[in-house]
Amino acid sequence: MVGPPAEWKPYDTSLAPAVDRYTFEHVFVKSPTAQPSAEVLAKAHQNQVEGGLPDIAVSANQGRFLQVQAKIANAKNILELGTLAGYSTLFFAGSSPDVKITTIEYEPKHAKVAQANFDQFGVADRIDLRVGAGVDVHAKVYEEFQAGKRPEFDLTFIDADKQSNWTYFDYAVKLSRPGAIIIVDNVVRRGGLADPNLAEDERVAGSREVIEKAGADPRVYASVLQTVGDKSYDGMLIAVKL
Numbered sequence: 001m002v003g004p005p006a007e008w009k010p011y012d013t014s015l016a017p018a019v020d021r022y023t024f025e026h027v028f029v030k031s032p033t034a035q036p037s038a039e040v041l042a043k044a045h046q047n048q049v050e051g052g053l054p055d056i057a058v059s060a061n062q063g064r065f066l067q068v069q070a071k072i073a074n075a076k077n078i079l080e081l082g083t084l085a086g087y088s089t090l091f092f093a094g095s096s097p098d099v100k101i102t103t104i105e106y107e108p109k110h111a112k113v114a115q116a117n118f119d120q121f122g123v124a125d126r127i128d129l130r131v132g133a134g135v136d137v138h139a140k141v142y143e144e145f146q147a148g149k150r151p152e153f154d155l156t157f158i159d160a161d162k163q164s165n166w167t168y169f170d171y172a173v174k175l176s177r178p179g180a181i182i183i184v185d186n187v188v189r190r191g192g193l194a195d196p197n198l199a200e201d202e203r204v205a206g207s208r209e210v211i212e213k214a215g216a217d218p219r220v221y222a223s224v225l226q227t228v229g230d231k232s233y234d235g236m237l238i239a240v241k242l
Helices: 013-029 038-050 060-072 087-093 108-120 134-146 162-175 189-194 202-215
Strands: 077-081 100-105 127-131 153-158 176-184 220-229 232-241
Touching (some): 060 087, 077 162, 087 100, 100 108, 108 127, 189 232, 202 220, 202 232
Antiparallel strands (some): 176 232
């Protein structure tokens, strides 16, 4: 294996948040195609903070990344596990005026803030917000699909309890059309994914399970992308259904 050049030095990751701000300004804020507006997103985040919700939503740049994935998939039906205040949901809603989103949130308090955001910003008619335990609600969605009451999904974003990652992923594959994208957030866990000292951590175990099983799953092609930025060091599992 060829090593780094002699002049290589460790990267200054302290600049990552500044890079996030710079790139988001140019690829979203100044983009003539950006939807919703940066002002709407900022207000939605403010509502999240004022509502007392935890600061665990995707970063602005990650939201734009998810929106681009929705465009690549030409997504008309999106499934999201983990709504929080609906920040990522708003990015999905901005990917197309025709997109329909089913989003599942465990905490009623979070769902209340999210629904208020959807109402305030005029997208509530395109978003089906379900409240309850993710595994139970996801199973119900699958039952509806089997009964012919809903179409296949074009993209699924999984950002809920990490212990259930594989259950969500398995359902997502069953619910998706061929060529659909499935993304699982927070799988790298600041490097904890490969830390033997964290083998007993339930969230790390959930990340390892979904990566190992997705990698061996003949239904999908999968990869893991490590990320650094406003949300520190983490990463996403990205898969496409065959």
